[in-house]
Amino acid sequence: MSTAEVYLVLGGVVTLLGAVRLLTTRDRLAQVIALNVTGTGTVLVLVALAATGGGEPDPVLHALALTGIVITVSVTGLALVLVRRLDREDDGG
């Protein structure tokens, strides 16, 4: 198994763990964090895929990964706003 393939499997495992946590937890903050873990796993898969071809890593896949990261950041922002509002709702405010 090459290094790239190890990372590929690792990425898959991280993604899966994040997804399972996301679907099972009821804690909102944990959900947001799990979402980010899943995103990190996905990016790991993408970067590993870029390296599996051997030779120079493919820049297009890196661009894809970068975009994924950017989008995850904005999604996290929106999610945090919602979590804050939900918490305020719970406090009766």
Add this chain to the structure above:
Amino acid sequence: MTWTAWIPVLVLLTSLVPAVVILLLPERRERLRTALSLAGAAAKVALVVALVGPVVDGRRPEVRVPFLPDVDLVLRVEPFSLYFLGLSAFLWLVTTVYAVGYLRDHGHHRSRFFGFFSLCVVATSGVALSGNLVTFVVFYELLTLATYPLVAHDQTPAALRGARTYLHYTLVGGVALLLGAVWLTVLIGPVEFADRGSPAVAALAASDPGTLRLVVALMLGGLAVKAALVPVHGWLPKAMVAPAPVSALLHAVAVVKAGVFGIVLVVDMVLGVQVAEDLGVLLPLTVVACVTILWGSVRALAQDGLKARLAYSTVSQVSYVVLGVSLVSATGMTGGVVHIVHQGLMKITLFFCAGLLAQTLGLTRVSQLAGVGRRMPLTCAAFTVGALGMIGIPPVAGFVTKWWLGLGALDAGEPWVLAVLVTSSLLNAAYFLPVVARMWWGKAEAGAVLPRPVGPEAPWTMVTPALVTAGCSIAVALGAGLAFSPLSMARVIVEEGWWP
């Protein structure tokens, strides 16, 4: 394309435009609403009259609109279409006059009522003018949807229950019809209605009779729901909760008529009599019709509610039409086709009278009718004509029907049908004559004193329609031999169009 080609569209527009405008009218614009309804109805009658000449000359005005890439919606005027269209146009006009009177003093939601009333007629005209199976299905289902608000009109829990039952029955029937129609279209392409049946269907009957039998069973099964054949007739008595003009529409003009009209179309203009007989479709149809005729009559005997009795009577009477087309005989088929008009005239008379009795005196049960003839002589006279016609006593229309059906049964070599006809007539007499006798000669119970007559017995807008349709029921029988009588038209349709 000449202007006559567009008449089919105009026929639809004469009721579609009033329907849309009336639905948008506020409740208080009574004059405008009435004027629109009547103008639309009158225009439709005029258009039908204008169509008679071209159709007699052999022209068949037709309009096509693409529906799917290889399927068109087709409106076409055939003699049989014109026959049914004429009936519905005339009875719509009469019923509109009646409904105006019926709802005048204590109606509610009248814009909704008259709007959907007109929409029903759009659907019925569309059913009459359908040139192929797709078009028929479209308008047939539209009829279901347009009648639902009418059945539910009173908005009482009973009315809503009746409307729900009606919808359940007709939608499930519609599903069977739709499946049959699509299946047949898949097998042989768009199915155009044609005299003596479609050639493509005949070819299919030769190559794959089993599948065709299944398809036909689906279509007839679906149509049987609206035609109220036993055992799928249960909605008709439940829908009795509707106001009297709606019942008249359901029983005489639109819904059950669309059902039997469809059955006649499938047998004579999709399959053709010959193919239908070869497939073995007709004998089961005869049996179902006979069972329905007898069962409806037996159930009618037990009803005390006047409208309920009339409803079961409809179950029984409409099946005469089905019986007629299922007999392999030109005479029998003529009897069936002519009964489409005859039953319409007689049954609408009876419902008008039932509505008059309920609205004027609040009488809804047979047991309450003792001596009512002295209070409302015109209404009761009209009722008597309708009842005698249903029994088959000359000189009312029902006699002509039964005569031709009887001859047809002998002609087709099914003499047992004669026994059914005789039994049914005896049952008809058993449930109608006591009503008539009680009206004229019954003694009102002590305490149930009827109000003294003051002025006319009821608004003229309600009495006149009943008298007109009663008069017509006699006229079509007396003038049966004349050109353009329903009987003459039925003979032309059957002998020149359908008979092999």
Add this chain to the structure above:
Amino acid sequence: MGDVVLASLLLPLAGAVAAAVAPARRTVAVVTAAGQTVLAVVLAVTVLRDGPVATAPGGWEPPLGIALRVDGVAAAVGLLAAVVVTAVLAHACASPASTGPATEPAAGRSAYWPLTLLTLAGLQAVLVAADLFTTYVALELLTLGAVALVALGGRGAYGPALRYLCLAVLGSFAFLVAVALVYARTGTLTLDLAAAALPPGPALTTALGLATVGLLVKSALFPLHAWLPDAHAAAPTAVSPLLSALVVKGSFVVLLRVWTALGGDAALASVLAVLATGAVAWGGVLALRAAALKRVVAYSTVAQVGYLVLLLPLVTPALAGGDGVAVDVARTAWQGVLLVLLAHGLAKAAMFLAAGTLVGVAGSGRVADLGGTAARAPVVVTAYALAGVCLAGLPPSLGFVGKWALLDAALTGGRWWVVAVLLGGGLLTAAATARVLAATLREPGPGDGPPPGTPHGREEAPGATALPTPRAGERWPALALALLAVVTCVGSAWLADLVLVGAPPGVGG
């Protein structure tokens, strides 16, 4: 024509920015949506006449640049989106309450206008994106806009919005991995080229499976639908129509493209067939039983997504190189499902607008409390009824045409289970609509007992005028959409031709 494609993408984006900063945000939004409708009509007519329109802005080709392409499906759905958004915005102009509860901070409600245009831009981008990278970004834009719109519902909507966000993003990650897999194996992000270069094998199956699951979460196919009824019912009145009619369609169109380009998969198709059947049955039954009106409408969307997914198993044999009959089935099913999609878009938007208005008129969200609304809001109830007719596939409506074509395809291909699903699902939908209609017709009052007086001798309930009635602007947009869903059955042959333009060769495009 490439400029028009680009304009259709930039106009709603520019409108969103303008609506966020300009004081007259309503006017900006409505004018933008109307302009988008004009562009969409131009595109539809052009595509129908000349075939698909393709362009690469700035001359950059993928994978570095962005490729845009408008085929028949994109043109038709784009037109649907523009029309629906215009009508919904018209409704929102007349009814401030439909953009969010009054308890929300004013900033929340004014965000409605730019967010709606942003969502429209996202959907248009999904439709015209010709490469997978752009598609991914566009899908995210659509999701973010939609989630923010749900959150406008205020209290009670934040939870469903968060759940929707998490699941939708999870779906996006799956899709992103699928895209990366395809690129890593083929070196291209353009679907057609990728399809040619990707041989059957585990890589293809994995990519297809990941993309299918990811996109179906976003489209809420049973049993991945759990987020939808909550989110769509909790959203404000002027948001739910956009979500149900448009947003779920975006990911479905992408799925359709990926599935047909990658050639489908027979085993996966069988699974989808079961799930689609489950969706129609489950959504139909729950719509019939739901106590809240907006949940009735939302569950109906769950059922309708099932109809859409039926297409995938129906086209798969043709994609695998089936005979003439298979291609015939695929083509008719393609037309049928896309007509159903358009019909559902119009009708569901009308139904959600009507439902939201009825909730306001009745003062309660429960179906049981709708008594008397038929008298007070006849136009709105009519719109609801017409929409229900279309959704149930009853004539005369666009839904009926779609159902006819689908039945035709199913019978031609001998797929009896599809016939059963279509007919049974139609009956369930009709029953759910009839239940709501009967509730609106019932007389209001304590106990809902029989009203006093003879049936005809009853006057309007005293004080009926004091109860709320809908404003003019709340009545007509819903009715207009519902009428459009009905009358388009006459011009449906044109639409059926349009959706075939540029369709994959396997389905006779």
